[in-house]
Every structure is written in structure tokens, then in C-alpha cells.
Amino acid sequence: MADQKSSPGDPYNAVIEVRHQLNPLLAIFKVRPDSGEMMNFIPGQYTVLGLIGGESRSFNAQPEEISPPVDRVIQSTYTLCNTPEEKGLYEFYVMQIVGGALTPRLFDRQQGERLYLGNEARGDFTLDLVPSQRPVLMIATGTGLSPFISMLRSELGRGSKRRFVVVEGVRYSWNLGYRDELTRMAAQHENVSYIPTITRVELDPDWSGPVGRIRLLLDDDVVENATGIPVAPDQFDVLLCGNPGMIDEVTSFLVARGFSTEGREPGRIHAERYWEKAPAT
Ligand SMILES: Cc1cc2nc3c(=O)[nH]c(=O)nc-3n(C[C@H](O)[C@H](O)[C@H](O)COP(=O)(O)OP(=O)(O)OC[C@H]3O[C@@H](n4cnc5c(N)ncnc54)[C@H](O)[C@@H]3O)c2cc1C
Ligand SMILES: NC(=O)c1ccc[n+]([C@@H]2O[C@H](COP(=O)([O-])OP(=O)(O)OC[C@H]3O[C@@H](n4cnc5c(N)ncnc54)[C@H](OP(=O)(O)O)[C@@H]3O)[C@@H](O)[C@H]2O)c1
Numbered sequence: 001m002a003d004q005k006s007s008p009g010d011p012y013n014a015v016i017e018v019r020h021q022l023n024p025l026l027a028i029f030k031v032r033p034d035s036g037e038m039m040n041f042i043p044g045q046y047t048v049l050g051l052i053g054g055e056s057r058s059f060n061a062q063p064e065e066i067s068p069p070v071d072r073v074i075q076s077t078y079t080l081c082n083t084p085e086e087k088g089l090y091e092f093y094v095m096q097i098v099g100g101a102l103t104p105r106l107f108d109r110q111q112g113e114r115l116y117l118g119n120e121a122r123g124d125f126t127l128d129l130v131p132s133q134r135p136v137l138m139i140a141t142g143t144g145l146s147p148f149i150s151m152l153r154s155e156l157g158r159g160s161k162r163r164f165v166v167v168e169g170v171r172y173s174w175n176l177g178y179r180d181e182l183t184r185m186a187a188q189h190e191n192v193s194y195i196p197t198i199t200r201v202e203l204d205p206d207w208s209g210p211v212g213r214i215r216l217l218l219d220d221d222v223v224e225n226a227t228g229i230p231v232a233p234d235q236f237d238v239l240l241c242g243n244p245g246m247i248d249e250v251t252s253f254l255v256a257r258g259f260s261t262e263g264r265e266p267g268r269i270h271a272e273r274y275w276e277k278a279p280a281t
Helices: 142-157 179-188 214-219 222-227 244-256
Strands: 014-023 026-033 046-052 073-079 090-095 114-117 136-141 164-170 192-198 237-242 269-273
Touching (some): 026 114, 073 090, 090 142, 136 142, 142 237, 179 192, 214 222, 244 269
Parallel strands (some): 136 237, 164 192
Antiparallel strands (some): 026 090, 046 114
């Protein structure tokens, strides 16, 4: 579809320049703002994307699943995967939540189509949380990887020698959307290690890497065996992002090992929860 610039009253201010479909439910969107101006941000921060609810055509949810009302711009929060140094396009790594308010509509949008893009970046889940030379253990599930992509690209682009260990947990290997880039980073930078794990191996029998939830890998010393560094508070500060269940599970494990969710001592845990768990009934 041809690119359309914004007109008066147009709720949209940006165009999807690239849509890289990794599998039916997972995609990387690269978005160009009409203004041509890039917002300032710190790697790890997020902005919003939005679409008018009633516009979608081949919508894959049933009408009764569509909420909230469809006549307004529905917005959600997405972490920027690009770096502040890159000009032109913002990059977003998005999982479609079937029956969700925004993501089925976003996945209905093709390259060249328009959407609303927030004009500021927010959030304090950045490397500013961690003293400058302290090694960082980055732990993500699903698209919770996004902040770490921006942080790593930016840090390595500036020649950082800080030690980074990335542990990524997904259901299937085809949900490792940045696997090639992270594998390359680890091969090219001796200060980077990348440890992906999958949890639904019965549907992914060709996978030959670690298997099981991240908590299990930590319990089995997979990180220490892969990197030579024990998961101990005097070795790492930890950044956790993604599924709140993973965050709770891994936080409990780390606290039992002497890490802390507060204070400024080494061994600090910081977390970004992508959504809240449903309250227990
Ligand atoms: C700070 C922050 C940054 C975020 N960055 C990203 C990002 O970079 N990429 C991304 O894909 N998402 C990201 N999210 C999640 C995103 O904002 C939406 O929640 C998600 O895309 C679902 O939107 P939706 O409107 O389709 O579904 P909703 O109608 O909002 O959600 C329906 C239900 O799905 C569940 N849910 C929400 N998100 C997920 C998920 N990712 N995995 C599994 N279940 C989920 C929740 O239980 C929710 O109640 C981020 C969230 C936060 C708070
Ligand atoms: N990924 C897909 O192919 C797929 C397919 C159909 C629908 N969806 C939809 O997309 C949403 C997001 O899927 P996703 O795969 O990106 O994210 P996800 O469901 O959060 O799973 C990502 C990883 O986190 C693990 N995990 C989930 N809950 C956990 C907990 N409480 N503690 C520790 N680890 C936990 C999962 O392990 P487990 O495998 O053990 O749960 C998986 O390895 C789902 O809620 C679903 O609605 C996704």
C-alpha cells in the first residue's frame, strides 16, 4: 500500500516501513515517524503504538472478543529495540496475543500502512540502574527480550567491555526472534554470552540447546557452566523482563542465593513486568 502522509484530523503520525514476520504470532515492526524527528530515549525505555479499533479488516478474533469499544485509538506500550544513535526507524518486537485489544489489529497492518506512535519514551528499566562496570545478567521471556536488544546494540556499538550474559526463555525455537543477532554478538564479543532455552520441546524435537524454564537452568548451573561465572550476588546485577510468573519465580531463586530487590549493594535485581498476573480467584 502507498505511504500516506498525515492530514488534518488524522490520528496517525507514522508508517510501518518494515514488517518482518518471524512466525504467525511474532513480528518485528520498523516504524517511521512522519515528522522525521527521532525522540530522545535511553535503551530499555518504551513508547506507545495505537490503532483505531474499528478499522481492521481480516481481524482474527471473534467480534465478541473485541474489547474495548472499537471507535477510539487503542494504545499499548512497546519497548524500543533500536538504539538512540540510529536515525529514521523505530523497531518493535511484538507477540500477537490472540483476543488481545491491540496486537491482533497491529498484525492486521501491512508494510506501508499507518498507525499512531507515541512522541515520548518512558521508563526506568535501563542500564542506568546498574553501576557502570558491574556485570549484568539479562533474563527475558518472549518479547521481554526487547530492552536487552537495544541495550546490547547500544553498549557494544560504543565499544563497551562490560560483561553481559543473556538468558532467553521461549516456548519454541521459532520464537527466538533475535537468535541470529545474539549468536553473532556472542561470537564477536568475548564479553557477551547468549543462552536460549525452550520449554515446549515435544513440538520442537530438532532443538539441541537447553530445555526447561529459566529457573530450572539456574538451578542446574547452566549459566555457570556456559560462562564460568557463578550466579552469585558478588558477580552480577540482574535485569528481568517479560512474563510476571517468570519474574516471580526467578526472583525467589535469586533472593535465596543472596541477591536483593532493593538497595545499592552488588547483586541487585531489577524487573520490568510486561503485564500483571490475573488475581487469584
Ligand atoms: C513497559 C512495557 C513494555 C512492553 N513492551 C512490549 C514489547 O516490546 N513487545 C510486546 O510484544 N509486548 C510488550 N509489552 C506488552 C504490551 O504492552 C501489551 O500488553 C501486549 O502487546 C498485549 O496487548 P493487547 O492489547 O493485544 O492485549 P491486552 O488486551 O492488553 O492483553 C490481554 C491479556 O494478555 C496478557 N498479555 C499481555 N501481554 C502479554 C504477553 N506479551 N505475553 C503473554 N500474555 C500477555 C495479559 O494477561 C492481558 O491481560 C510491554 C508492556 C510493558 C508494561
Ligand atoms: N508462543 C507461541 O507460539 C504461542 C502460541 C499460541 C498462543 N500464544 C499466545 O501468546 C502469548 C505469549 O506467548 P509467549 O510464548 O511469547 O509468552 P509466555 O507464555 O510468557 O512464554 C514464554 C516463556 O515463559 C515461560 N513461562 C510462562 N509462564 C511462566 C511462569 N509462570 N514462570 C516461569 N516461566 C514461565 C514459558 O514456559 P512454558 O512453556 O513452560 O509456559 C515460555 O518458555 C500467550 O499467552 C498466548 O496467548 C503464543
